[in-house]
Amino acid sequence: MIRRRPILTLLLVLAILLIALAWPNRAHLAAFPDIIGAYTAKEYCSCRYVSGNPAAYCEGYVAQYVPISSLLDDEAGKRVTAVGLGRSHSAAWLGERQGCRLLPGE
Template sequence: MKRVGLVLILLAGAWGWYERQALADFPGILSAYSAKEYCSCRYVMNFDPRYCRGYVQQYLPLSRLDEDAQQRLISAEGLGVISQAQWQGPHVGCRLLP
């Protein structure tokens, strides 16, 4: 029984090492997706804030989702990573800020 547990731990560790880049990138995906999609929902599609908050809601909750309507800037924080998206204009739409 101990051998089976040890083998499972070794396999999980090997899988984690193999997928290390994807696992490292994952925390940024939640905030980046939420900021970009919320921005597009609000300023490209012109939906109201309540609808857009529901639209970007994920299984993992955001710590923060802020909108600066004057600058058309969206800030989202999830899993410790903050991402921002801003409306660039009618021909470009929204883009993530560096």
């Protein structure tokens, strides 16, 4: 089989290797989509309301290789909502001493 179909054999071996690497790390891989939105919301909130930087600078600051779907900045409520990989997370500015915190259940 290897001599007749070397490319198919190589793809099969790579698929088995990928499954063997992914299976023990399945919990970490399942958490990855949440990390994108949560990181973006928290860091944007901190950049914008703790550090006092302009919105354009903070958008560049939180830019990642995996893009987010939307970033909503509620300036009046000092709350940021980021949607990435289908998951939505919000962070809010709590005060000068507390800074920004991710909001639970969002």
